[in-house]
Amino acid sequence: MDTQYWVGDFFIDLTRNQITQKMHSQTIPPKALAVLTYLAKNANKVVSHDELLSEVWPDTVVTPNTLHRSIAQLRKALGEGNLSFIKTHPKQGYSLEVEVRWQNNINSTSTDVTSDAFTSNHSSQEDTVDDSQVKDSTAPDSAQHSAPSRVALKLISMVAGGIILAIIGYQNLTPKQTPQLTFDKLRVLTATDDKEFDATYTPDGNYIVFHRYLDKLCVNKIWAKNISTQKEIQLTNDWGAYGRHSFSKDGKKLVFLATQPCNQPVTQRDCYDLVSLDFDKSLKSPQQPSVILKCKNSILKKPSWLNDGSITLKQRDSNGWKLINYSPSLNKSTDLYVPNDGSVIDYAYSVADDLIAVARIHKDGKQYIELISPDGKLLSSHPIERLPEISKFRSLYPNFDPLNKQLFFSTGRQLFTLSYEGKVTKINSPFGDRMTQPEFHPSGKKLLMLKGPYDSDIVKVPLNEITGIGLQTHRSETQTSQSQPESSQSKLSSSNQPTNYAIFERTNLGEDYALFQPGGKLIAFLSERSGEEQLWVSDGKDSQKLTNFPLDTYINGIDWAEDGKSLLVNANNVLTQVFLDSTQKTFPMEHPVSQLYQWESKNNSALMAVRIEGIIKIVEFDLNKSDFREVSDKFVFWTLKSEDGRLILYDHMGQFWKPGPVEPQQIKALNKQGGKSRSFVIKNNIIYDINDDNQLWSYDLNNDDFKILGEVGDNVDYLTDIDQTQLLMTIQVSAKKEVVELSLSK
Template sequence: MTQQYWIGEFYVDLSRNQITVEEEIKTLAPKALSVLTVLAKHQGQVLSQDMLLDHVWPDTIVSPNTLQRCIAQLRKALGDDGKEQHIIKTHAKKGYSLECEVRWQAQSQSTTPEQHTESIQPKPRHTPGPAQIRSRSQFGFALFAAAFFIVGLAASVLFEPSSSAQLTISEFRPLTATDNREVAGIYSPDGEYIVFHRYSTEVCRNNIWAKRIDTQQEFRLTDNLDINGQHQFSPDGKTLAFVQTSNCIQPLTQKLCYHLMTLDFDKALQSPQTPTRVLECKNSQIREPQWLDSDHIALLQKNHERWKLIRYSLQDNTSTLLYEVSDGDIISYDYSRKDGLLAVVRLGEGSHYYLDMLKPDGEQVSSHRIHYPNTIARFKSIYPNFSPYENQLAFSTGRQLYTLTYQGQVNPVTLPVDEPMGSPVFHPSDSRMLVIKGQYDSDIYAMPLHQATQAQARQILERSNREESNALFQPGGELLAFNSARSGQMQIWLSDGQVPRQLSNFPMDTSLYETHWSADGTQLLANTDKTLVRLNLDGSQHTVPLDYPVVQLFHWDSRNQTALSLIRVNGILTFAELNLNTADVRILKDRDVTWALKTADGSLVYTDHMDRFWRSGPVEDQLIEPLLTQGSERLFTAFGNTLYGINEDAQLWSYDLHSGDFEIITTVADDIIRISAVNDAQILLIKQLTSRKEVVELLLAD
């Protein structure tokens, strides 16, 4: 199918999900452009709603509102007045037509309906019958399945691995829609409120907010900005529990301290409150609190190498072990008070994922390997949520929603949405669900290496309204490689300073992490979904066969075909050197490593979990003392044998490993989130513009 065409003066590029006019680029949802393309292929013809719905959303039940939203988005992008309707015309009770001239990229003349017509005969709209709907409450949560089994008297519904479960969405509405990032949405136990995080301009800090659903009134619950983690309600709905993170005043074994906090919900609705600290962890990490009952909270705790599931008593201030694994690691878990079950996802034997179902006292009920379909990458992690479906969990991979049976079977659920959505949480009535929708927006900035000032860090090398990151200079060349979501999916792009082009074509829902150039500038090595992929400059690619998930790709020595990486071996994060030809693994360090690289002379430099810099030595590693306070989450890079980084005070610094010279170069803006690359003339920085996320509610049809 032709990927580019003109509608009047508007240039439509389907490969990038963009409409361009007079150098103004607008990015649209793929489904909206699919609607436009169908209309363009039938220019001048009236197409009914059913025709468009059947063609753009085949075998999927969606409401007409979905199509109407697409039409509204298209009219806005095309500058079309909904009243005048010069481009897209509405024909009452008949459908829509495209009234503007269409020119296809491969043709010099306008198209005619006869030249570009696909047969899209009207299909009867599929109406689900009683056997296809399974209601678990008076609100009628509808789940469509292509096939099902009835097992004994329980009559539990299990999906065939090849079937696609379908949710009927009656309404799609944002519950939060400010310019701030809003995430971690949950319902109160009575279903009257949603509670969520709202971030400030400071990237990591947030307040906890509540919103009453019927009146839309908002309440700020916490009195100060902090680094607050996921929150959960107590069974009676009166108390919130969450983990708060802060810098340890006197760090001994870790830089950050973790605090279990509680908040009186009723009081916080009256005025913002200071949370109460009930537990402090200075030598271990804790996350994901879940109330088991009014006194006990389940937590994931990590002391050294592995996570374990513990139960903490508020009354006794004691903890007991619920569950741990000796060969692997716990990834995440969820708890259902209604079913009295814990669902634990763990990484186990053979780097496969397993689902363990437990009773609240830790007794194992079942354990099954999770069978991933081809649409999910082998090493992609699952974060389970209990759902209204009988004996099934739900999870998101970013754009796609799936169900997970207690027996480890994964099945897709089709939702009529185009933007990335995650973190599904269901309403107590089972009639609706919350998801988090939105995008990050970050750009690539260049700063002169010599005589740099904060004011000079304003040359934008790559700009779109989506995320741009991981910019790298081509060795011995003029190209810039970078990761970008401008096409709707994070891909690797190349720029010669004029027109950028998309290099990779990774499947939808691919998570793209680190990328590195080969020494001769002819290839790139990318970490996608914890798997390494080599890419040539013509776009061809080859997956490197490895037995372990690659959590981080630090450095690529293309001459020797080795890669410094953080991998999971038997569930434990391990700093290792991978041989990309033989798949052999050489363990380098038994300590936590957060970033690493090799300099021009082959020196291995890395930072640990305390942000201390180390240089590998022949007998023992040496602490780089001049950099003792210079580490931060903004990482570091190298050019030649000189290190460059940004500290927690936003100061850009350099350190020569040979001479020992240390220099503060300048102070960068607070919204510079990392240093990306350096050459002999410039430093590349990643600047975060917005982090637009919002809580969205999907109402499910009766």
């Protein structure tokens, strides 16, 4: 079957479902392309509606509107000015009125074209005789015949060479094919009750190296596993490791970011030392990492060891993220890549090609893929052309495919390749599980990923059980007997502290972010029980799903309207108002919403973080006028307004801030009170949160009164809401992550 052909100056590639003109590609539905292909095979002929329907949709009952829709898609793809390409014949059908060139015919006839050119030119040149050779009557016959032959051959070779060059040039206009990847095997490389994450291969491909975090014991260690023997080796003593590792080119050392062990007091949040580890020594006995670069106030992420021995990192500054280069030998860092506008989202380094790929947001708000050299020279820059399966504002985090001169990325349940020119192609995969952090084996034939659900439940706890004398909490008899599986009771009893809370909502997947309905009895929450994260409401007996967001949806923030009749949801970086009857109203957004913090429905304004030209800004957005004002230039994790309008901020250093006479003032009473959730709740001008010692506390903004209210179980992830008598919390049942390996089909 011919899979590539030209319609005028449009190149059609059926293997990629694309139409390309002048290096600009569009992805077209397969059925629409099938219509075009059948018309192309019958170019300049009228093809009836019935013939097209039976050819493209065999054994399927479809209406003529389906065909009309495909024709409209094709005309749009071929350009509004080229409507005459596909001509409508009323009550008859359609015809394709343009030259069609099939790629296989072009390739197969190239030799014949050269041969024909040689023959015609040779015969014509025999009649052309050089004067000097006619006059040379003394030359032997063989010489007299050979002289014209050399002239002819010279001219023939020039013509033939030109034709060959033209053919090569013509073929080079055809967009290069992105190699099609298909994975058909999956095997689990780690299988414990703990969290394994941030996995990488060693440069020789013999080991995987990963973090193993024991939640209950607050222990985080780095391990290696020999892929052949399956032997696991502990590489470090207790250490607060963070982020993925990167190996030196020779594989002898690895570098990563770290804090002190998590059983030591945290003085600075999100401030991590750059450390290294001797891999060979660690294989023999656990080693303590060596600090290369001590953290001060900078926010650093994702170190990568380059071939020249320097280390590249992402660094946040006031204008977003940039890349810096750190030299361990000189103990000096320099800017490697600072965008003139926008911000760096992510980057990847190819050891094989000594090349850096940067995913970046430009001033136009679009994400680009850019290639730079290790010295920071920009080699290419192209916008990423998104497929319909990828939401408009989703940030993409590509990595290198070492064999095929391309990149790839995951959106959760879907994998995609990304060409250096920004073209995206979906990868065929039979696996439907959510998997993240893809990284290829050095051979390019296998792929590491992380897999495993986060299982959390929602608990509703009377305040007096936390603040009173009895911390012994209980499960309600009704829910124990009617709605809770026996396994959920045993899962919740593993802590040394009382954690037998009454479960409000439970499945074996994530239930999260519960909020009381203002003036009502419902509780809104997020749940993955239907396969994707969706918005639900429950009265404690019956649950109702309000949304049906698409595959790989991510939700960052929900809040009730003050009248309790609807909620505002930040799904896929877009704000949507969802009513209790499941009807929705989407607000057009010029910028992606990173986090929704709060919705004041009375004046229809939202407090949120938006990404403007790649830089996160805290803004108050007027949903009626679709405009906003910036309310803080601080880099914060969480922010809320109190009932009397005071803006409270919680920053990356674990500090709380409130408005001051001139500038924000630090709330010193709350130093070191921020919890692992990096969020808080405000009710009646009082801040509530749970600290790292599992203590529920309050701070009254009116009289600066700080109180420890009581203690919660260590399986509590965070506080989500509170009213006069009860609080809502998310508890962690399990957060198992395991490293899996996908193999390419042969």
